Amino acid sequence: MRLEHWLYTIPLRLRSLFRRNRVEQELDEELQYHFQRKIEENLALGMTKEEARQAARRDFGGFEQSKVECRDMRRVNWLQDALQDLRFALRQLKKTPGFTITVLLTLALGIGANAAIFTLVNSMLLQYLPVADPKTLVRLGDDSDCCVSGGIRDDGKYSLFPTEAYEYLKKNASDFEELAAMQAGFEFRPITVRRDGTQAGARSVMGEFVSGNYLRTFGLRPHAGRLLTDGDDIKGAPMTAVMSYQTWQRDYAGDASVIGSIFWVNTKPVTLVGIGPKGFYGDRMSTTPPDFYLPMEEMPVLANVPYVHDPEARWLYIIGRVKPGTAMGPLQEKISALLRQVLAQRTDYSSEQGKIFLARVHVVLTPGGAGIQDMQERYSSQLHLLMWIAGLVLLIACANIANLLLVRGMARRTELCVRTVLGAKWGRIVLQLLTESVLLALLGGIVGLVVAYAGATMLLKLAFPNAQGLPIHASPSATVIGFTFGLSLLTGVLFGVAPAWIAAQAQPVDALRSGVRTTAAGASRFQRSLVVLQAALSLVLLVGAGLFSQSLSKLRHSDLKLDPKNRYIIHINPQAAGYSQTQLEALYRTMKERFREHPGILKVGISGYTPMEDNNWSEIVWVQGKPNLNAEASWFRANGDYFDSVGTRVVMGRGLAETDTSNSPTVAVVNQEFVRKFFNGENPIGRRFGVRGPGSTADFEIVGVVEDTAYTTVRWKEHRMYFIPMTQRPASWKGPIENDESMYAGAVVLQTERPMNDLEKLVRMTIAGINPNLTVVKFQTFQQQIGDRFNDERMIARLTMLFGALALLLATIGLYGVTAYTVARRTPEIGVRMALGARRSGVIAMVMRSALSQTVIGLVIGLPASALCVRFIKTQLYEVKGVGAGVLVTSIVALAVASCLAGLIPARRAASTDPAQTLRTE
């Protein structure tokens, strides 16, 4: 029915619009035909020619009126009006390029900044994974507990699961269509991959071990080949893997022959069975998404880890797809009960104490459609802060636009009044002004999109400088485009129509009275309040920017108790290269010798991990002859050169030495914080401690104390640490040596005589020369590694600074606009004053006084507001307790200088008023 209606009417409407002349001609012809026939009829009745014409005319009624009525039937008048309005609006905007450019820039910057932030917010916080029906996915757990943990969690909340528990849940949780498990910490365990039969060397890439039904649970179809199945995830089955589409394109140029071919994964042969779907980036947002998906039953063989089938090791995340209509509340109870059932069989949950903990065991179900929310949690507070700041900038921009449009509305008052007097309907006038605002807003939106794209690109570079395959793109999505235009329309219409309305309400008489004389009432109170608001908001943003910069500077200048000069850090992965624990001592010796052969290399530190990187292992410490404090200390293994290579000074006793081998007595070096906590400042040299419970207290003899070098983050105060030799195993470590993953070095630290720019090539060659399967996971200078740890803080400091500057710029433009407008309105008055003897300096002072008074009020409001806002960002600041005098003075001076500039230009113009000229025009 509707469709058929359009079939008839749309061509007619189009014809009325675009073939207007032809339609008009036909109308005339049609009416003329009727008219002629009428005359003929009258003639036939015996009238004279003249009588016949007159009678016909009389019968017809108004000829032109009839035409107008026919035209009204065409239903396209509104469109023709709109086109006319649009043409007029374009002409108006072209007539005042200064105004147009200022409004467009203000809109574009304000909206562009918001759209850029929104691009990030949208793709990070509001997106589902690109999988089938993400709404029915449910995650078991609600935090980003990572990566491999043992023992009992005191609060009983499970987000990380042992394999055994996963298999039990999968078998018994009947409300799930599918329940998939995935390795929680794959980002910390790269794999080494080399394609069989090619010259290309082995490379370190990301591999995620997942359950066989993982890809099926997400409802994915392979891009090529097949996906993993339950059959792949069986112990002893032929080893298979699926490659991500992105990796296939990036590393193998989409070569179809890789499917079915052999890849050497951590030196073991694995058949690549298929390519994942385009766009799928795994179960979470990551800067290093998985390149390969491997069945988790392959993990013990490929990764040589002991925990896959350890019922006490928690290392899996679980996401499932629920059956339609499943209620979450009862399901959560059911899953928690099932988990308690399976855990009850474990010895640690069977003891008296264990039973208490067992009762606490529970799982919190969360929506799984967006995947594991690790990155979202990490960035959410910063993104929200940025959203607030961008919102404030937009508010300032809106105030500017309102001001500018108000000024323009006032200036056009005469024109509007004349139009009203000449009979224009106010509806038509408002519609025309509306057209102008909407046009401005849309143009602003378009420029804003460009700004947004540039801004989002910059943001991504700032936030993730080293990202390889981050699934976030700067190009605006449909949502972002909608957001941008929605925002610009809202701003344009809201702040465009209100002034238009005020202007349209003007009494025509006022306007027609020529020569409007005003004194102080140049700008309305509303306009002045807007400028005050802008000044206050800019101050808040400037103070915020100052605080974040101060915080960053404190972070950067904090004493890390290390020396990054001429130091290079090479991350390696001997475990993935197929080394067994018993081969490691020889490997480390070879590595040290080979590097030492190169002239210029002074020290070769080898260790589990290094200062200022995102890694941490910790254990509860038991000191011999002292009560247990139930306190943890971080630890890793290191070789004899290590402390020198990172610049950590030994303050007591000795550091680790080459002589601390697997055959010598087990020793440890501890840091000062460790001594403070466990020895209360007593001399710790010669004392003993262990980390395997009360029976292990004799394990390590403390031979030295080192400074508190910063590990993980500067913010971690009271970070107790101990360091043990690379290959020593104390008496109480009963487990087979094959299960001791701590013996694998994660990094080599080289100290050189002088900066060596070609070191990376040398390092890669040396390492490949030792073993082609030994890959360089990452090569950085120590300085770069430290810099990376400040990346988030640096980004926030830079962005708040940028937004502060933007706010200041907009506020300056606003103040300038209002002052210039006031001066223009008061020109006659100023002329008269000067004719009566006022001096130029007096005029300048007068204008400046009125301009600066708004800034001062803005300051008075802005200061307490800033003090209030500090409370919301305090948690993100480092050792900055409140608004310091330095930050405050800088912000106030910046605002004052900007205000003076904004006031001075119109003031000088006012002072150059020619009294004679003014008097003549009066």
Next chain:
Amino acid sequence: MSKPSDLVQGTLDLLLLKILALEPLNGFAISQRLKQISGDVLQVSDGSLYPALHKLEQEGWITAEWKLSENNRRAKFYSFTRLGRRQLEKEAGNWDRLSAAISHVLKLKEA
């Protein structure tokens, strides 16, 4: 001369649709036909006939075509569409109900 507003709202549309349901006609012929069938009771000025026809055309109820008229001149002929038939049925039904209701009321008065 009576104005179209003297006709019950929508009646002119109904009449025009009914006339065109019989055969395609040009404007002049329609005005003659109107006079012919309703005598002097319903008078429609020629000037208000065309806006009414154009309205029906824009609604898609009738469609227009330029053809040679009976005296061999180019004239705009209107003809009935499927949508027009549906509209005619609807309006005729309305009219029947309305007139029945009114005559019923009038009869009540007599009794």
